[in-house]
Amino acid sequence: MTKNQVTLSPLGHYAEGMPWNPVEKVIMERRSIRGFRKQPLPDAMIRRILEAARFAPSAGNAQPWKFIVVKSPEMLAEMEKDARRFIKLLMFFLDYTRGGTLRRMLVRPLSKLFIRFRYNEFHPVPFGLMSQIAQDKTPVFHGAPTLILILEDRRGVSAPPTDVGVCGQNMVLAAHSLGAGTCWIGLVKLLMYYRKWRKRFGVKYPYQLNDCIAVGWQKPRADRQVPREVQMVSWFDKGLADPPRVEQQGA
Amino acid sequence: MATFTLRDRFILPSYDNPEQMRYGRLEFDPDKCSECGICVLVCPGGSLRSSRATKTELFQGEKTIGKCGPPEFDTANPEITLCVACFDCGAACPKDAIRIQTSFDPGYFYKRLTQIPEMKYPNPY
Numbered sequence: 001m002t003k004n005q006v007t008l009s010p011l012g013h014y015a016e017g018m019p020w021n022p023v024e025k026v027i028m029e030r031r032s033i034r035g036f037r038k039q040p041l042p043d044a045m046i047r048r049i050l051e052a053a054r055f056a057p058s059a060g061n062a063q064p065w066k067f068i069v070v071k072s073p074e075m076l077a078e079m080e081k082d083a084r085r086f087i088k089l090l091m092f093f094l095d096y097t098r099g100g101t102l103r104r105m106l107v108r109p110l111s112k113l114f115i116r117f118r119y120n121e122f123h124p125v126p127f128g129l130m131s132q133i134a135q136d137k138t139p140v141f142h143g144a145p146t147l148i149l150i151l152e153d154r155r156g157v158s159a160p161p162t163d164v165g166v167c168g169q170n171m172v173l174a175a176h177s178l179g180a181g182t183c184w185i186g187l188v189k190l191l192m193y194y195r196k197w198r199k200r201f202g203v204k205y206p207y208q209l210n211d212c213i214a215v216g217w218q219k220p221r222a223d224r225q226v227p228r229e230v231q232m233v234s235w236f237d238k239g240l241a242d243p244p245r246v247e248q249q250g251a
Numbered sequence: 252m253a254t255f256t257l258r259d260r261f262i263l264p265s266y267d268n269p270e271q272m273r274y275g276r277l278e279f280d281p282d283k284c285s286e287c288g289i290c291v292l293v294c295p296g297g298s299l300r301s302s303r304a305t306k307t308e309l310f311q312g313e314k315t316i317g318k319c320g321p322p323e324f325d326t327a328n329p330e331i332t333l334c335v336a337c338f339d340c341g342a343a344c345p346k347d348a349i350r351i352q353t354s355f356d357p358g359y360f361y362k363r364l365t366q367i368p369e370m371k372y373p374n375p376y
Contacts, residue, residue: 017375028373031342035292035310097267097331112263124266124357128333129296137325138297138306220289220316222343227370250371 026177029223033181036216040071040145041180049215050148052174056167064156064163068149068201076141079191083140084133086190091134094122098131126187133187140187144214149188151207161210168213181218188212264358267331273356275336279322283348288319290340290349298333299340300325 009021020028041049050067058064070076096108115122132138141147148171152164172182189210191197203209230251234244264271288309291299297306302320309316322340324332335355341347351370356363 020375024375031339032295033293034295034339035289035343115263119360123361124264124272125296125335127266128298128335132297132333136307138295139310143310220293220343222293222339224342225372226338226342227372229364229370250374 022177023173026173028225030173030176031222031224031226032183033214033216033218033222034142034183035219035222036142036144036181036214037219038143038145039217041215041217045178045180046146046148046215048178049171049175049180053150053167053171056163056170058156058163058166059159060157062153062156062160062163064153064160065167066151066153066207068151070147070149071145073145076144076147079147079188079197080139080141082194082197083187083190084136086193087130087140087187088134090190091130095131095134098135130187141185142183142214144183145216147185147188147212147214149201149209149212151201151203151209153206154208155206164211168211171213175215176223179217180215181221181223183214185212185214186210262360264360267328269328269330271358273353274330274332275334275355276332276352277324277334277336277340278350278352280348280350281321283346284321285346285348286318286320287345288314288316288322289343289345290322291319292316293339293343295337295339296333296335298325299323 007019008025009015009018011021011023013021046069050069053065053067054063070079094107094111094114096104096111099107111122115127129138133140150164150168152160154160156163168184172184175182192203192209198204201209228250231249233247233249235247236244238245266272286301288301288304291301291304291306292309294306299322300306301322304314304319305325308314309319324334326332336351336353338349338351341349341351354364
């Protein structure tokens with residue numbers, strides 16, 4: 001198999017070992033894009049991306065979502081500034097990987113307490129990222145010209161977070177198939193600690209903001225296939241008492 | 252979580268201790284590298300820098316992509332690179348000059364990518 005195949009298979013047809021069809025190609029080559037051109041996408045294109053979100057599947061057809069498109073450069077700059085300010089405050093109390101010995105000793109117990117109770121939010125990956133943001137080494141929203149906020153309606157059926165994820169993935173794939181670039185940004189939830197942003201975006205009871213998607217033209221075009229780790233998959237394809245056959249997916 | 256002992260529950264991983272956490276490490280091929288600086292710009296955590304430009308400078312337009320010098324890790328301690336081996340830099344690199352040397356392993360408390368060390372391209376079955 002070559003890394004960048006030119007020929008594509010037709011949609012709605014399968015033969016063993018055939019090349020990717022256009023949908024699979026978009027899925028395989030999608031990368032999170034963190035460098036954007038200043039010029040935003042045309043409005044019609046953003047509407048087309050939102051149309052893909054509107055037609056996403058959801059549990060019980062509850063459609064537990066609401067979209068907000070932020071295009072105003074002043075607003076984006078203020079969001080960036082406020083998120084950065086909050087992260088700086090947080091890291092002043094929690095970043096035990098920096099500073100002198102005394103500071104580390106004082107900060108470490110509090111930090112460990114936070115890590116114990118919010119271990120997903122303070123996973124080493126976002127922790128390191130927030131530490132870098134607090135030192136002005138990397139931006140929060142990657143200078144994206146457009147943000148699409150997905151508000152989750154908590155009154156939805158079964159598991160609304162899953163529905164929101166499915167809907168966002170629809171949008172991301174549609175955007176990449178049109179040549180744009182996207183990146184999921186979870187740090188936007190820090191803005192919800194500010195009353196003014198809650199009010200401005202109308203985030204109150206049924207709604208909750210956890211994620212947003214940065215959309216724009218890719219500046220270095222980075223959509224490409226990259227290798228991934230191999231998965232071990234259990235196949236139950238014999239009798240009830242037989243153990244599963246473990247197969248390496250991606251060999 | 253069920254297999255954690257009581258003692259385990261009181262121990263937390265230290266993010267600045269190389270014995271408890273292994274950060275990612277990249278290999279830059281100096282022969283292929285054209286020193287363009289794209290990898291520095293796209294690094295999600297800002298863990299890379301080049302000898303003539305940092306991510307902030309490239310991002311704010313003070314420096315442009317082009318002659319930026321070879322990339323390196325922006326870190327005080329060579330064991331703590333803040334790299335999570337996400338390979339964004341490798342996807343963006345126009346010259347295929349970046350390889351992952353060691354993967355990111357956040358210790359026993361967090362989920363690890365437990366599979367075999369070498370990774371595979373998607374396979375059309």
